[in-house]
Amino acid sequence: MGAATSQVSYTASKGGVLAMSRELGVQFAREGIRVNALSPGTIMTPFHERFSTPERLEGIRRQIPLGRLGTAEDCAGAVLYLVSALSAYVTGEVLEVNGGQHFA
Numbered sequence: 001m002g003a004a005t006s007q008v009s010y011t012a013s014k015g016g017v018l019a020m021s022r023e024l025g026v027q028f029a030r031e032g033i034r035v036n037a038l039s040p041g042t043i044m045t046p047f048h049e050r051f052s053t054p055e056r057l058e059g060i061r062r063q064i065p066l067g068r069l070g071t072a073e074d075c076a077g078a079v080l081y082l083v084s085a086l087s088a089y090v091t092g093e094v095l096e097v098n099g100g101q102h103f104a
Helices: 008-029 046-051 054-063 072-083
Strands: 036-040 093-097
Touching: 008 036, 008 093, 036 072, 072 093
Parallel strands: 036 093
Antiparallel strands: none
16 A cells, blocks of 8 residues: 555555455446556655655655656556547446555
């Protein structure tokens, strides 16, 4: 899930989204309703501009295999995929948008 251990509520909520997406994806599939979620990694937003130091963000960036922090556009592309016909056979999934951060 990627969150620091001091952020147990954040980590638990991400786990809840994963479990809920899987379960709802199964429950609603027979009705033709797909349920998927997005799990973004470190995305440059006003939150990070305000609350994260440049040193912290640089440390995170160095851990990301693609070599950069994510953008809102990175998330938008993933959402467009999930709502398009290209993902018509995808349900109950959580799409990780993190530049490989959680696998490094």
